[in-house]
Amino acid sequence: MTMRLRVGLALAALLLAGAALVAWLNVRGEDALVGDANSFVATPEQVARGAYLARAGNCAACHTDRGGAAMAGGKGIATPFGTVYASNLTPDARTGIGTWSAAQFWRAMHNGRSADGRLLYPAFPYPNFTEITRADSDALLAWLRAQVPVTQVNRAHALRFPYNLQASLAVWRALFFKPGVYEPVVERSVQWNRGAYLVRSLGHCAACHSPRNAFGATRDSLELSGGLIPLQNWYAPSLASPVEAGVADWSSTDVAALLKTGLTSHGAALGPMAEVVFRSTQYLSDADVAAMAEFLKSLPQSPPHALTVAQIGKDVRAHGQALYKDHCAACHGDDGQGGAGPNGVVYAPLAGNRKVLLETPANLIHIVVNGGFPPTTAGDPRPYGMPPFGPSLKDEEIAVLASYVRSAWGNAAPAVSTLDVLDAR
Amino acid sequence: MHAALRSTTLPRRAIAALTLLLASVASAGSPSQVPDTMAQRMQPCSACHGKEGRATQQGFFPRIAGKPAGYLYNQLDNFRSGRRAYPTMTYFVEQMSDDYLHEIAGYFAALDLPYAPPQTTNAPPDEIARGETLVRRGDGEHGIPACTQCHGAAMTGVLPAIPGLLGLPRGYLVEQFGAWRTGQRKALAPDCMAKVATTLTPADITAVATWLSSQPVAQGPAVADSLARPLPLACGSVPP
Numbered sequence: 012m013t014m015r016l017r018v019g020l021a022l023a024a025l026l027l028a029g030a031a032l033v034a035w036l037n038v039r040g041e042d043a044l045v046g047d048a049n050s051f052v053a054t055p056e057q058v059a060r061g062a063y064l065a066r067a068g069n070c071a072a073c074h075t076d077r078g079g080a081a082m083a084g085g086k087g088i089a090t091p092f093g094t095v096y097a098s099n100l101t102p103d104a105r106t107g108i109g110t111w112s113a114a115q116f117w118r119a120m121h122n123g124r125s126a127d128g129r130l131l132y133p134a135f136p137y138p139n140f141t142e143i144t145r146a147d148s149d150a151l152l153a154w155l156r157a158q159v160p161v162t163q164v165n166r167a168h169a170l171r172f173p174y175n176l177q178a179s180l181a182v183w184r185a186l187f188f189k190p191g192v193y194e195p196v197v198e199r200s201v202q203w204n205r206g207a208y209l210v211r212s213l214g215h216c217a218a219c220h221s222p223r224n225a226f227g228a229t230r231d232s233l234e235l236s237g238g239l240i241p242l243q244n245w246y247a248p249s250l251a252s253p254v255e256a257g258v259a260d261w262s263s264t265d266v267a268a269l270l271k272t273g274l275t276s277h278g279a280a281l282g283p284m285a286e287v288v289f290r291s292t293q294y295l296s297d298a299d300v301a302a303m304a305e306f307l308k309s310l311p312q313s314p315p316h317a318l319t320v321a322q323i324g325k326d327v328r329a330h331g332q333a334l335y336k337d338h339c340a341a342c343h344g345d346d347g348q349g350g351a352g353p354n355g356v357v358y359a360p361l362a363g364n365r366k367v368l369l370e371t372p373a374n375l376i377h378i379v380v381n382g383g384f385p386p387t388t389a390g391d392p393r394p395y396g397m398p399p400f401g402p403s404l405k406d407e408e409i410a411v412l413a414s415y416v417r418s419a420w421g422n423a424a425p426a427v428s429t430l431d432v433l434d435a436r
Numbered sequence: 437m438h439a440a441l442r443s444t445t446l447p448r449r450a451i452a453a454l455t456l457l458l459a460s461v462a463s464a465g466s467p468s469q470v471p472d473t474m475a476q477r478m479q480p481c482s483a484c485h486g487k488e489g490r491a492t493q494q495g496f497f498p499r500i501a502g503k504p505a506g507y508l509y510n511q512l513d514n515f516r517s518g519r520r521a522y523p524t525m526t527y528f529v530e531q532m533s534d535d536y537l538h539e540i541a542g543y544f545a546a547l548d549l550p551y552a553p554p555q556t557t558n559a560p561p562d563e564i565a566r567g568e569t570l571v572r573r574g575d576g577e578h579g580i581p582a583c584t585q586c587h588g589a590a591m592t593g594v595l596p597a598i599p600g601l602l603g604l605p606r607g608y609l610v611e612q613f614g615a616w617r618t619g620q621r622k623a624l625a626p627d628c629m630a631k632v633a634t635t636l637t638p639a640d641i642t643a644v645a646t647w648l649s650s651q652p653v654a655q656g657p658a659v660a661d662s663l664a665r666p667l668p669l670a671c672g673s674v675p676p
Binding site for chain 1: 465466467468469470472474476477479480481482483484516517518519524526527528529530531532533535536539
């Protein structure tokens with residue numbers, strides 16, 4: 012045997028072993044597919060439970076397209092790797108999941124594999140859903156089966172090479188996905204464990220609030236420590252930081268109010284979080300919201316790292332102050348103290364406001380440029396809103412205004428450049 | 437040495453930052469009182485639609501003040517449901533309940549405000565004439581009903597859901613026809629305006645928009661209560 016042949020054979024063997032390892036990692040932890048679609052008969056209690064869980068998991072946010080039939084899919088989820096289209100979850104036999112067995116549905120939720128064996132893209136947050144219980148999975152299926160069947164063929168994903176290959180996805184899963192089970196922490200209360208389960212699994216809060224690596228995988232070790240939502244230019248702030256969105260110092264009532272009404276004395280839910288409150292958390296029971304609050308309040312808070320804050324120049328300050336007076340002070344107050352309506356604070360105080368002071372100015376710029384309304388909820392059915400200033404202010408002016416707001420009234424956050432504004436809008 | 441230096445300075449700076457932050461929170465005054473009115477709640481709309489939704493003489497954005505509530509609600513719902521596409525509008529209404537959209541529509545419908553002078557002046561007389569003919573008599577040969585058959589003899593709209601078309605910017609009118617032709621704007625099916633827009637020639641669309649945007653509007657034009665005759669086309673957005 013020549014040297015070259017020997018090396019070649021060794022390489023081939025290595026490659027085969029690698030492929031076998033990847034293949035094995037992709038099917039580990041799978042239960043046998045027992046039974047067919049007919050062997051699962053849902054009870055009315057399961058259907059009702061599933062309806063509640065579908066809210067908690069916000070399934071409709073992706074699986075119901077704007078103006079489209081409920082749960083019939085078709086909505087595009089933009090990712091850095093291309094667009095993933097949500098699938099039809101109605102019980103249509105041909106184009107939906109009407110023929111799926113409960114075991115196949117469980118394999119999708121728990122293992123991220125479709126009924127036909129295809130690996131699913133993690134835009135479907137099975138890295139989080141993997142921790143839901145089999146009982147909850149069955150209840151969700153029970154509710155989905157009770158929906159109106161809609162014939163709508165799934166749209167093919169539009170992912171770039173090599174992300175469009177199942178083999179690439181298999182490697183990704185081998186590296187970053189492991190099926191999991193929620194293990195209750197015995198030292199913690201039942202309520203805390205319920206909150207942790209909701210936040211980590213169905214609520215899939217980490218899908219936005221955890222940082223992602225270059226391959227789009229969220230990092231467990233940095234749980235809920237904040238992440239830039241891909242392609243949306245919104246930063247989901249850290250829930251583990253006292254200077255971002257950590258709630259360790261908030262009252263449980265305030266945390267519950269944010270999730271149920273979208274409004275707290277600290278400010279309102281805007282942007283992607285407004286959608287979460289509108290479609291999902293406002294419908295959760297008081298007990299579940301209290302449980303989530305207990306868990307979120309217990310997250311270890313990392314000490315804030317020091318920001319380098321350079322003083323803004325006199326001219327910038329004067330210009331920013333003038334812009335603030337003309338465009339912002341009427342609602343946010345001369346001293347950034349905010350404004351209160353009948354349901355509490357409706358115009359956020361800007362002095363000491365964590366949203367304003369985030370190291371990345373993306374959200375502040377987004378809010379100034381696009382304005383917006385918090386969601387309508389039972390607790391805040393007629394929200395006040397913020398006008399969009401994108402049409403009337405130049406990028407330079409928005410940068411100056413944002414820099415002023417970040418440095419006035421004792422605020423101290425890095426200045427915002429015109430480039431930051433261009434980047435974020 | 438280096439590591440020791442970092443470990444002592446970093447937390448100290450962090451504590452300083454935190455202290456500063458807490459101090460600033462403490463120093464902020466208490467929030468001022470905000471009026472509990474729809475006018476205050478609807479401030480964001482003025483950024484584009486003008487003060488109290490009455491539009492501006494120069495702008496692109498349509499007047500919303502005084503439009504029938506049914507029409508305004510349909511449009512808000514169209515933006516929420518993707519039948520109309522304008523990112524800012526979609527962004528504003530996508531997390532709003534039906535109840536609130538109805539209240540918003542009712543609020544702007546009830547505003548009775550003066551109109552700005554017409555935007556279009558010095559238009560070519562033959563274009564104006566063609567526009568007026570189409571508005572008042574339509575084009576029987578091509579199956580185009582007169583605009584007045586649906587939008588009211590005075591073109592000021594008909595309750596509950598047909599909009600008046602006077603006092604709208606010309607650019608806005610032309611763009612709406614274009615959007616209907618390309619499928620970018622839709623109404624509830626059957627979409628009568630899509631049919632009209634795809635039948636009209638581009639020159640006729642321009643003529644209609646020119647005439648509409650050149651008409652002065654008297655103070656407080658009344659929206660008609662009902663149509664004299666049934667609609668010439670089936671319209672999903674107008675309840676039968």
